[in-house]
Amino acid sequence: MEAAPPGSSRPTEPGPCLSGQRGADHAASASLQSAAGTEPGRHPLAVAAVLPAGGCGERMGVPTPKQFCPILERPLISYTLQALERVCWIKDIVVAVTGENMEVMKSIIQKYQHKRISLVEAGVTRHRSIFNGLKALAEDQINSKLSKPEVVIIHDAVRPFVEEDVLLKVVTAAKEHGCSDYDLEFGTECLQLALKYCCTKAKLVEGSPDLWKVTYKRDLYAAESIIKERISQEICVVMDTKEDNKHIGHLLEEVLKSELNHVKVTSEALCHAGRHLQQIILDQCYNFVCVNVMTSDFQETQKLLSMLEESNLCILYPVVVVSVHFLDFKLVPPSQKMENLMKIREFAKEVKERNILLYGLLISYPQCLLPSTLEKLVISPWTSNDDQKLQESLRQGAIIIASLIKERNSGLIGQLLIA
Amino acid sequence: MEAAPPGSSRPTEPGPCLSGQRGADHAASASLQSAAGTEPGRHPLAVAAVLPAGGCGERMGVPTPKQFCPILERPLISYTLQALERVCWIKDIVVAVTGENMEVMKSIIQKYQHKRISLVEAGVTRHRSIFNGLKALAEDQINSKLSKPEVVIIHDAVRPFVEEDVLLKVVTAAKEHGCSDYDLEFGTECLQLALKYCCTKAKLVEGSPDLWKVTYKRDLYAAESIIKERISQEICVVMDTKEDNKHIGHLLEEVLKSELNHVKVTSEALCHAGRHLQQIILDQCYNFVCVNVMTSDFQETQKLLSMLEESNLCILYPVVVVSVHFLDFKLVPPSQKMENLMKIREFAKEVKERNILLYGLLISYPQCLLPSTLEKLVISPWTSNDDQKLQESLRQGAIIIASLIKERNSGLIGQLLIA
Numbered sequence: 001m002e003a004a005p006p007g008s009s010r011p012t013e014p015g016p017c018l019s020g021q022r023g024a025d026h027a028a029s030a031s032l033q034s035a036a037g038t039e040p041g042r043h044p045l046a047v048a049a050v051l052p053a054g055g056c057g058e059r060m061g062v063p064t065p066k067q068f069c070p071i072l073e074r075p076l077i078s079y080t081l082q083a084l085e086r087v088c089w090i091k092d093i094v095v096a097v098t099g100e101n102m103e104v105m106k107s108i109i110q111k112y113q114h115k116r117i118s119l120v121e122a123g124v125t126r127h128r129s130i131f132n133g134l135k136a137l138a139e140d141q142i143n144s145k146l147s148k149p150e151v152v153i154i155h156d157a158v159r160p161f162v163e164e165d166v167l168l169k170v171v172t173a174a175k176e177h178g179c180s181d182y183d184l185e186f187g188t189e190c191l192q193l194a195l196k197y198c199c200t201k202a203k204l205v206e207g208s209p210d211l212w213k214v215t216y217k218r219d220l221y222a223a224e225s226i227i228k229e230r231i232s233q234e235i236c237v238v239m240d241t242k243e244d245n246k247h248i249g250h251l252l253e254e255v256l257k258s259e260l261n262h263v264k265v266t267s268e269a270l271c272h273a274g275r276h277l278q279q280i281i282l283d284q285c286y287n288f289v290c291v292n293v294m295t296s297d298f299q300e301t302q303k304l305l306s307m308l309e310e311s312n313l314c315i316l317y318p319v320v321v322v323s324v325h326f327l328d329f330k331l332v333p334p335s336q337k338m339e340n341l342m343k344i345r346e347f348a349k350e351v352k353e354r355n356i357l358l359y360g361l362l363i364s365y366p367q368c369l370l371p372s373t374l375e376k377l378v379i380s381p382w383t384s385n386d387d388q389k390l391q392e393s394l395r396q397g398a399i400i401i402a403s404l405i406k407e408r409n410s411g412l413i414g415q416l417l418i419a
Numbered sequence: 420m421e422a423a424p425p426g427s428s429r430p431t432e433p434g435p436c437l438s439g440q441r442g443a444d445h446a447a448s449a450s451l452q453s454a455a456g457t458e459p460g461r462h463p464l465a466v467a468a469v470l471p472a473g474g475c476g477e478r479m480g481v482p483t484p485k486q487f488c489p490i491l492e493r494p495l496i497s498y499t500l501q502a503l504e505r506v507c508w509i510k511d512i513v514v515a516v517t518g519e520n521m522e523v524m525k526s527i528i529q530k531y532q533h534k535r536i537s538l539v540e541a542g543v544t545r546h547r548s549i550f551n552g553l554k555a556l557a558e559d560q561i562n563s564k565l566s567k568p569e570v571v572i573i574h575d576a577v578r579p580f581v582e583e584d585v586l587l588k589v590v591t592a593a594k595e596h597g598c599s600d601y602d603l604e605f606g607t608e609c610l611q612l613a614l615k616y617c618c619t620k621a622k623l624v625e626g627s628p629d630l631w632k633v634t635y636k637r638d639l640y641a642a643e644s645i646i647k648e649r650i651s652q653e654i655c656v657v658m659d660t661k662e663d664n665k666h667i668g669h670l671l672e673e674v675l676k677s678e679l680n681h682v683k684v685t686s687e688a689l690c691h692a693g694r695h696l697q698q699i700i701l702d703q704c705y706n707f708v709c710v711n712v713m714t715s716d717f718q719e720t721q722k723l724l725s726m727l728e729e730s731n732l733c734i735l736y737p738v739v740v741v742s743v744h745f746l747d748f749k750l751v752p753p754s755q756k757m758e759n760l761m762k763i764r765e766f767a768k769e770v771k772e773r774n775i776l777l778y779g780l781l782i783s784y785p786q787c788l789l790p791s792t793l794e795k796l797v798i799s800p801w802t803s804n805d806d807q808k809l810q811e812s813l814r815q816g817a818i819i820i821a822s823l824i825k826e827r828n829s830g831l832i833g834q835l836l837i838a
Binding site for chain 1: 628631635637638640641642643644645764818819821822826828829830831834835836837
């Protein structure tokens with residue numbers, strides 16, 4: 001059962017990506033491909049993966065089987081598929097699920113646009129599920145799109161953080177050492193199954209701490225925190241002008257950099273069709289701070305939201321957008337500006353449907369600054385007291401932005417926060 | 420080194436408590452005490468605990484030793500001490516820490532008011548630390564406040580979720596079976612140490628999944644989520660009147676009950692010196708929704724904050740207070756009310772120092788309702804449309820309250836949220 005057509009631009013993983021756009025990863029990627037015998041010009045090793053996913057998760061203490069438990073509203077198994085998918089030299093991924101979960105699994109594959117996935121029915125035990133998966137790979141059916149593999153990776157559906165280097169170790173060991181008597185004797189029965197039904201060599205390889213299995217409810221909590229941390233490593237500050245270095249957005253950018261020193265903070269202008277911004281979206285940045293100074297109200301934020309909605313970025317992870325507005329609380333009461341900004345609640349509801357979490361942030365700044373830029377700084381009676389206040393507001397704004405990005409709290413979307 | 424004086428009313432643990440005020444737990448508690456030979460009128464078994472806490476946590480991947488890593492701003496080891504402290508039949512708790520962490524440990528004991536704790540210097544290995552702890556218990560020093568125990572529990576400082584029943588199993592096994600040859604052969608060296616230096620019997624007893632050890636960074640994430648979940652099981656809605664069942668606060672209470680069906684929602688009036696409320700605080704409820712209808716602005720919330728500040732409730736866990744205000748957005752623009760409510764930011768900063776997380780929540784309700792009660796409902800042209808709108812606002816308010824309580828996000832304190 002082939003469940004999804006190949007070839008789409010949906011991102012597969014934050015971080016290094018084999019087929020990816022990131023130049024820095026190309027060298028490492030090439031060497032990995034070579035080790036797996038998968039570099040261009042050489043006959044590639046045919047590798048497939050089988051995921052037994054027929055368990056009912058009785059140790060989890062929740063009614064949903066653990067592989068279908070949601071993390072940031074997406075089922076755990078989708079994260080595991082994503083981790084395998086990004087390894088381009090794994091040609092086929094066969095998932096064994098129970099009959100009653102077959103439709104759920106199909107809808108997961110469709111919704112999250114997973115590729116190279118085939119489904120087989122799970123057996124009554126984990127081993128029988130693996131057997132069914134291996135059989136599907138071994139069969140020479142006319143209608144089957146599966147190619148007979150030389151190496152099969154058996155991977156638990158509830159180990160979402162498998163890294164490519166561990167998978168490569170598995171494949172390399174299988175290729176070099178074959179399946180030893182020791183493994184057959186002391187390894188799990190999976191190894192015997194692989195040899196018996198696929199004539200495929202298998203070997204036990206030591207994993208890494210990252211390869212942990214989601215078993216208890218606490219592991220779901222841990223997985224959610226790890227995933228949230230992974231997608232919060234980069235923030236893009238979107239400016240409504242590209243000309244002015246003294247733009248107040250750049251001040252915010254500087255404060256974000258110093259307050260969140262473990263996070264990569266970049267900035268980009270939205271004008272000129274936002275080509276650079278398109279690249280940042282392609283590079284899988286999941287956090288945007290959109291500065292609205294030059295234009296009225298939400299114009300800039302709305303442009304950004306349209307770009308995000310058109311991209312595939314939000315399919316796998318919720319994207320945070322903080323719409324930032326500056327205001328002199330002494331000159332204009334925040335209440336007045338607030339009324340204009342109330343419509344953010346409606347926008348937020350709309351874009352939540354597309355997996356975008358939108359929040360508003362009002363930052364106070366002293367009167368002597370122009371609404372658009374800080375140019376007046378040189379001619380107006382700018383005091384060190386004003387400067388301190390602005391710094392404090394910006395710092396407070398950075399703390400709020402960091403909190404929103406870290407928690408990805410969908411219960412607080414559409415709120416207008418004040419710094 | 421006795422580090423803290425005994426006898427204070429600081430709560431030790433959310434949930435069943437041996438010496439506690441909760442009637443329902445008394446029977447279970449008595450039977451436990453009897454099994455441990457600690458019920459009144461019988462010679463109690465002298466039980467002590469030794470916590471080796473000299474590790475440097477190299478597997479954690481963070482510079483702080485894992486036992487000192489903060490969870491909700493409190494070091495992990497304090498949670499473990501709290502779990503042991505609440506077991507009243509453990510007479511002494513000896514913690515072995517390295518010389519360089521001795522002062523940190525003393526300040527932790529003081530800040531979180533831990534009782535029955537003695538400190539000894541850790542050795543270069545875990546076993547030597549245990550040895551030092553046991554030696555302190557065995558010594559007959561004139562200045563020592565420690566009594567020689569019959570049973571010693573050796574417990575890792577990084578297993579914060581130990582339950583009394585497991586500890587009781589350990590003590591009962593030690594009392595009944597003594598220390599078998601099997602345990603000495605195949606158990607850890609701790610058993611031998613205990614026998615050799617304390618003439619104290621020890622035995623390996625199987626633990627529960629709750630007894631897991633914080634080893635990796637992901638375990639800290641899991642521990643934080645578990646702790647947050649534990650202290651979010653009860654919400655008290657504080658009303659500014661006790662008379663009226665139609666009070667809008669009761670409507671909010673009903674919606675909270677239906678939206679958060681796993682959470683216990685109670686309500687209490689603050690008037691008459693808040694005696695019932697005092698009991699709820701003593702019973703360790705960590706979440707308050709304070710309804711301000713009858714009185715202007717924050718009067719009611721301020722009373723509640725004073726009560727909380729006077730109690731010891733906030734020592735161990737951050738307490739969430741959501742100050743709720745109702746307003747007809749059509750009649751009075753939210754902005755106007757907001758300006759009055761802006762001072763919540765200052766209050767929030769102040770009470771944060773006392774470990775109280777204060778947030779504001781403005782709930783819109785239709786014009787035809789009186790600001791104080793729902794009594795007008797019978798005489799005003801109340802339409803089903805109005806009713807729907809109010810229900811939707813209350814539901815939205817419940818979602819926001821649930822989010823604030825679940826996350827305990829200190830970056831968002833003092834914000835005025837809108838439902």
